[in-house]
Amino acid sequence: MNIKQLKDDEVRVQIFKALADPARLEIIRVLRDKGDEMGCGEIGENLALSKSTISYHFKTLREAGLTTTRREAREKFVKLRYDTFEQYFTNFLDSL
Amino acid sequence: MNIKQLKDDEVRVQIFKALADPARLEIIRVLRDKGDEMGCGEIGENLALSKSTISYHFKTLREAGLTTTRREAREKFVKLRYDTFEQYFTNFLDSL
DNA sequence: TCTATAATTCTAAACATATCGAACTAAAAG
DNA sequence: CTTTTAGTTCGATATGTTTAGAATTATAGA
Secondary structure, eight states: OOHHHHHHHHHHHHHHHHHSSHHHHHHHHHHHHHTSOEEHHHHHTTSOSOHHHHHHHHHHHHHTTSEEEEEETTEEEEEEOHHHHHHHHTTHHHHO | OOHHHHHHHHHHHHHHHHHSSHHHHHHHHHHHHHTSOEEHHHHHTTSOSOHHHHHHHHHHHHHTTSEEEEEETTEEEEEEOHHHHHHHHTTHHHHO
16 A cells, blocks of 8 residues: 555545535536536525535535535536546546 | 435445545455455455454445455455446446 | 354444534625 | 625534444354
């Protein structure tokens, strides 16, 4: 187990933790279905969670590298980072 | 969000939780490298964790459907369930 | 049968995560 | 300048995860 692998695993662990929650899976699914960026509020509307909890989930996804966020006036817009999914899910076992 | 999706997400969450740990990623990597089943003891030797902790990690992987276990005499042998990886990692976003 | 080996289960602890409401920040609208 | 809107941060709490050591189970061998 070399040092590079330890670092890579930290990233993988953070990604898998981010994915290991039903609310966050749903956020990803909604963004995938839309195929484009969406406002945080619009995504959160269907989520039966407090705004602080929803904000926490967006942060978790962003810090894991699974989304990016852009501010426009008072709103924030989120989109999926397809590059991250590509990198960590395509041929997962071989790339591990 | 239909009922089938809720059930599917439970499975996904369990799989991602199982993958969100460096020791378990290492177990999977060792099995992938071997390309065949391995004894629990042999895998555990390089893991700097107590035997009870290692047993817990094997259980976590098995219960998530990522491995199967076979007993032979006093030993147990573990192997990867490639079908599960195939199902949940190939085209992850589309299948979500 | 007694002992050694391989692994699991139990118990307790230390640590991490998910959740909410309240307080806060930033920006538009009045 | 005050109010409204959109989202974040803080503090507290409940729940879940990881870990080790001790006790336990299962099996092989002397």
